[in-house]
Amino acid sequence: MSTVLESLNAGLHGAMEANESVYILGEDVLDPYGGAFKVTRGLSTAYPDRVITTPVSEAGFVGVATGLALSGLRPVVEIMFGDFVTLITDQVINGLSKYGWMYGGALEIPLVIRTPMGGRRGYGPTHSQTLEKLFLGVPGLRVLAPSAFTDPGGLLRAAIDDPGPVLFVENKLQYQRRLDDPAFSALESRLQVQEGYATAATVGVAGAPRPQLTIAAYGDMAERAAEAQLKMAYELEIFSELVVLEQLDPLGPSGDLPRALADSLRQTGCLLTVEEGTHTHGWGAEVVARAVETSAQKLGIARVAAFDSPVPASRVLEASVLPDVDVIVGAAQKLVAALDG
Amino acid sequence: MSDAAARYRAMLRIRRFEETILDKFPTGVFHGTTHTYIGQEANAVGILDHIREGDSVFSNHRCHGHFLAYGGDMRGLFAELMGKATGICGGRGGSQHIHWRRFYSNGVLGSAIPVATGMGLAGRLRGDDDIVVVFMGDGAMGEGVIYEALNMAALWRAPVLYVVENNRIAQTTPIALAMAGTIPGRFEGFGVPALAIASSDVDEISLAASKAIAEVRDGGTPQALVIDTNRFAPHSKGDDTRSQEAIEALWATSCPIEIHASRLDPNQREELAAEVAEEVSQAFAAALADPEPDVEVGAA
């Protein structure tokens, strides 16, 4: 019955209990508040000396956490809204992602930066974005996103054990998703290693015919893609395989697609990528490029993403910009029709 | 060796190293850029005299002097600037990005200040009395992240000595065009005490540093040491926009090696000079003969 939020929170509790080197830093993380989205709830009560509430200084406290990590501690930093990752770019790109490598390769930087991205809550243009694509392709940085189809808290704990730095991308609406959502009881999923400790889940409608389409997605959009998958199967007789990736970057070893995705594509020859960030230069573009580069067959391809627009506050306007279940269904329908035609 | 002789030797090693860099750069043996410490040697030598085994040092783009005074290997630094396999970072970092033991440098101005603050905080959280010394220039003080770091250092009592080497110029920009208020005032605004000294005398700097470091170590609180100093050489190489007369005036009044020289007898000075010249030329020759790094494929 647990939610993504509860799983992440349990993951943090478990990590702090298991290892005294784990510290939490972030704005408003102390109880009773427990963080803006409550992911850190209860931690400061259980471990008062290891939860540090910070001034509103994102670049500064990410730098401080880097210093802690260089000194052998394992800080987990919370950036209150994903939009504010813009403030930490220098620390991430010119600092913590490079220190291990540029100083000869022997240093460890065990640091996790967690942050919730995403819209659909009417928070407006500066509190609703999905900005992780700005940090894809940064050498030395691992970018992860938990999923209700895998184990959010387990992934977070593995990230905390990682000797290198991790950007851990959560999503505001995803927090309330259930890990065993009855809405998804008709789906079955197979898990396999994506890369390192990250998992790929291949999700399909139980007992459905051979899939015609592969959908690649992560985070909250993977759950929306699963809703689309069910709708397509029952209402349109379009059968698909959804490959949920926990690791956005590196996608797979040396230019490859993750195995789960390559296997699915070999069967379907048709790829739809789904993400909540803006369309141009998105995560899907890299997935598509790799698919084309590594596939022997000619592929049908389409991408679903947000319009290249700021995210408006108004409910109607926001919904018009961000991709939802119907947009995924529409794109899949068009793609499959084009291939059939 | 007496303290006076050791300090003389330490400053001379930096001076000759940096002169060799500037001298040989045009021949193409070095790859990339450099920022020499000529004129500021007394700062690194006077301050790093007082650090201990577990202490950490974070430096900036002008890091060669800090590194050598820390005890870093001269041949390894030459090799790093040549991009050789034997460079302290295997040729990955170059002049501005070096690391050895607990010494680090980063060429992005201001960027290291919160990191150094976190290293200091880690010591306090672990309960040891190790400290961190971090160097910055007057120009770097335009970077906002420094003030975020100072705020946290004061709030969390991070045992860090913030050293500002105020040569009153940033690349070509004189301090008057870039800094409002005063440098000590900026620290004091966060409740971080600042000791200011205008000197190129290694003994005076050492004395000030010993006081400041004792405060940091024994008091477990951040402190600043602001040193008015002088950059004699170009910002990098051959890019000085100052007049020749202005530079000559600096040499005439504030050369740390000249100021300190009177404390040694001339014979000893000559001996040390010969010894250092030999060390530098051997280190240079050794680095020059060192192999290029193996090309990394898919370095992660």
Ligand SMILES: Cc1ncc(C[n+]2csc(CCOP(=O)(O)OP(=O)(O)O)c2C)c(N)n1
């Ligand atoms: C963030 C950033 N901006 C600009 C530069 C380019 N730059 C390198 S050194 C320098 C001037 C630094 O002046 P100061 O901090 O006073 O140190 P000094 O060179 O005088 O030792 C500049 C502008 C840089 N390295 N980093």
Ligand SMILES: [Mg+2]
């Ligand atoms: Mg300066």
